[in-house]
Every structure is written in structure tokens, then in C-alpha cells.
Amino acid sequence: MTDADVDGSHIRTLLLTFFYRQMPELIKRGYVYIAQPPLYQISRKKRVEYVDDDAALNRILIQLGTDEVSLRNVADGSQLTQKQLSEILELLVALDKYARALQRHGGDFGEFIERRDPATHVLPRHLVKVREGNTESVHYFHTEAELQRFGEANPDLRLFGEEEPEAPAEKRNGHDGHTRRARHAELHESKAIEDLLQRLARKGLSVDHYAARTNRSSS
Numbered sequence: 001m002t003d004a005d006v007d008g009s010h011i012r013t014l015l016l017t018f019f020y021r022q023m024p025e026l027i028k029r030g031y032v033y034i035a036q037p038p039l040y041q042i043s044r045k046k047r048v049e050y051v052d053d054d055a056a057l058n059r060i061l062i063q064l065g066t067d068e069v070s071l072r073n074v075a076d077g078s079q080l081t082q083k084q085l086s087e088i089l090e091l092l093v094a095l096d097k098y099a100r101a102l103q104r105h106g107g108d109f110g111e112f113i114e115r116r117d118p119a120t121h122v123l124p125r126h127l128v129k130v131r132e133g134n135t136e137s138v139h140y141f142h143t144e145a146e147l148q149r150f151g152e153a154n155p156d157l158r159l160f161g162e163e164e165p166e167a168p169a170e171k172r173n174g175h176d177g178h179t180r181r182a183r184h185a186e187l188h189e190s191k192a193i194e195d196l197l198q199r200l201a202r203k204g205l206s207v208d209h210y211a212a213r214t215n216r217s218s219s
Contacts, residue, residue, distance in 0.1 A: 001035035004052070008037075062089045073204050088203055095196045098189045105129070105185040107138055113197075113207060115140040121197075121207075123190040130157065132180045147184070157182035 002008035002015070012034065019032055026032050038050035040057050044064055051057050063086060071080045080088070099109035106129040115124045124140035126147045141147040151159040159182055197207050 001037055004037045004039040058093050059090070062086050062093070065089070076204075078204075084203065088200065088205065091196055091200055091203075095193065095200075098193050098196070101189050102127075102187070105187070106136070106183070107140075107187075111138070112140065115142075116207065117142060121194065123187070123194055125187055125190055127185045127187055128157075128159065128182055129185075130180060130182045154180075154182075156180055159184050 002012045016032070016034075020027055036052065038052055039054075040051045042049045042051065042057070042060055042064075049060060051060060066082050066085045066089065069082070069085065071085050072078070073080070102109055102112055105127050107127050112124065112127075116122065122142060124142050126141040126144070128139045128141070128147070128150065130137050130139065139150065141150065147159070151157065157180060201207065
């Protein structure tokens with residue numbers, strides 16, 4: 001048995017490799033066992049629980065956090081049960097995971113939500129982050145056709161691996177002489193986020209709750 005963290009996982013792999021190479025009969029006869037210790041201990045009042053991973057930890061924390069808590073919808077006066085509140089919190093935890101993934105691409109979650117198509121509620125499928133000197137801007141696109149048009153209108157970004165175009169310096173570079181650089185990311189998370197938003201909407205939480213912050217520089 002090793003620790004439940006990443007270091008413990010590495011040590012376990014090394015030990016198994018040692019047994020496999022030096023004592024293969026132990027492996028073949030099934031005499032080697034792996035014990036999995038818990039990763040967390042949760043204590044509250046007289047209640048003590050052990051959990052194996054972050055997902056289980058979140059579930060228990062949500063359960064503990066909703067004890068003796070009530071939530072009322074001011075729009076219609078309805079009150080959520082503890083189970084309904086737990087379900088909403090679990091959806092928000094899942095949504096936060098995707099928001100963090102989007103942030104790693106360079107996007108802002110609130111701004112991404114604002115780019116949702118008002119008619120179809122489809123979210124952007126592509127993100128392009130442009131850097132010019134110390135200035136960064138983020139652009140969202142719903143379709144590959146939109147992305148293609150943006151790339152054609154900005155050939156200096158070479159979004160699709162083209163050869164660097166022959167263009168005047170003021171076009172090839174920014175107005176202050178800085179060369180522009182761009183990074184394209186396909187947003188595979190969009191479909192899952194749409195599903196989560198729909199499920200939250202059915203529970204009375206509108207997508208308007210995720211409106212973007214003001215004073216942003218991207219488009």
C-alpha cells in the first residue's frame with residue numbers, strides 16, 4: 001500500500017515493475033495485492049468519513065453543505081428540497097470544471113456564455129486568442145466557416161499553417177510594430193456545457209446568471 005496521491009501512484013508503479021521483473025512468479029500466482037488507501041478524511045461533529053477521490057469528496061461536501069439549508073426561488077416563491085439543492089450544486093460543480101477548461105484555453109466563461117446564439121442557444125465551437133505585444137484578445141466562432149473567414153481576413157495570424165504572406169509591414173505587424181501571434185483551440189467542451197445549462201434551466205436557473213463581466217477587450 002502506498003499513499004493515495006500522485007507520488008504514491010509512482011511508487012506503486014515502481015514496486016509492481018520490480019516484482020514483475022525480479023519475482024514474476026509472485027505475479028503469475030496472484031500473490032501480489034494492491035491496497036488503495038483513501039485520499040481524504042472528512043470530519044464533522046461525530047461523523048467521520050473517508051473518500052477515495054475528488055469526485056467523492058465533492059459529493060460529500062455538497063451533502064454536508066446542504067444540511068439544514070433551504071433555498072427559495074424569489075421569482076415564484078417555490079422552495080427547493082435538499083435533494084433538489086444538491087442536484088443543482090452538483091451541476092454547478094460540473095459546470096465549474098468546464099469553465100476551468102475554457103480558462104486554460106484563454107477564454108472567459110461569462111463572455112463565452114454571452115456568445116451563445118440567441119436563436120439556437122448553440123455555444124461557440126472555436127476560440128482564437130490573439131496576442132499583439134502586451135495586448136491579448138479572444139475571438140469566438142460558432143462554425144468552421146466563420147473561423148475560415150476570420151483567418152482569411154487576418155492572414156498574418158496563419159491560423160491554418162499557411163506560409164507567411166508577403167504584406168506591407170503595417171499590415172503584417174500591428175500599428176506599434178509588434179508581430180501578431182494567434183492560438184486556435186477547438187472547444188470540445190461546448191456541447192457538454194450546453195447540456196448542463198439546459199438542465200440548470202429546467203431547475204429554474206437561467207443562463208443569465210452567468211452573464212459576462214464588463215470592461216473586457218475581446219470580441
